[in-house]
Every structure is written in structure tokens, then in C-alpha cells.
Amino acid sequence: MTEQELKEYLRINFPKEDEACDWKEMKNLKNSFAGDEGDDVISYVSAIANIEGGHLVIGVQDKTLEIVGTDLSRLSFNGNQATPESATFKLTEHCTNLSSEGLAIEEFVTEDTHKTVWIIHIPKHLSRRP
Numbered sequence: 077m078t079e080q081e082l083k084e085y086l087r088i089n090f091p092k093e094d095e096a097c098d099w100k101e102m103k104n105l106k107n108s109f110a111g112d113e114g115d116d117v118i119s120y121v122s123a124i125a126n127i128e129g130g131h132l133v134i135g136v137q138d139k140t141l142e143i144v145g146t147d148l149s150r151l152s153f154n155g156n157q158a159t160p161e162s163a164t165f166k167l168t169e170h171c172t173n174l175s176s177e178g179l180a181i182e183e184f185v186t187e188d189t190h191k192t193v194w195i196i197h198i199p200k201h202l203s204r205r206p
Contacts, residue, residue, distance in 0.1 A: 078189075079189045086141055096130030096131065098120055101135070105117070117132070118171065125173075125200060129200040132198060133196075134146055136193060160182070173201040174201060175199045179197065
């Protein structure tokens with residue numbers, strides 16, 4: 077998929093930011109899965125899951141949906157290069173009420189510009205039982 081094709085895909089499927097969809101630039105994801113920062117991926121995923129679930133699009137400019145990509149080569153978990161699968165595990169590890177059912181990360185790398193975009197599909201948090 078070219079950058080232009082990805083941009084069109086994003087505009088059709090994730091046309092605006094709202095409580096169920098957030099766009100984040102996050103060019104460098106290093107430490108952005110720490111779970112103790114207010115401005116990290118885990119915090120955004122948890123907030124979206126607390127509402128009704130939705131999507132987090134990483135690698136695009138806030139407000140414009142311009143593709144900037146994100147440098148996943150700098151992101152690792154337990155010394156291993158991050159993948160959508162390991163990132164999904166990290167999210168369920170830190171968001172204890174987040175169901176792994178419906179949680180998925182799609183990775184897109186543009187053919188022409190080699191920019192990486194992640195779309196995190198986030199289910200609603202599981203209800204806590206008394």
C-alpha cells in the first residue's frame with residue numbers, strides 16, 4: 077500500500093478524532109508503553125477502553141491525519157524488538173480489565189515512503205465484578 081492509499085484508507089475508516097478514536101504522532105515510541113506516564117500508549121488505550129472501546133491510530137499527525145510514521149525500531153519489550161503481538165501482550169499485561177478478545181494491532185508499512193502506522197483496535201473494558 078502506498079502512502080496515499082494508506083491515507084485514503086485512514087480517512088475512510090477513521091475519519092475524525094472523538095472519544096472512540098484518537099490519532100497520535102508518536103514518532104518515537106521508546107518508553108511509550110511504560111504504563112506510568114499520562115501521555116503513553118497504555119494510558120490512551122485504557123481511556124478509550126473505559127468509554128466504549130475504539131481505535132488508536134499511531135504514526136499520524138494529530139488533527140490532520142498526515143502520515144508521519146513511527147520508529148518502531150527503537151521499541152523493545154524484554155530486550156526483543158517490538159511486534160504487534162508483543163505490544164498486544166504488553167497492553168493486556170498493564171490494562172488488567174482489558175479483554176484480549178477484540179484487541180488487535182494492525183501494522184501498515186507504506187511501500188513508497190516506508191512509514192509505519194499502527195492501528196490499535198480496542199475493546200471495551202470488562203466490567204469488574206463485586
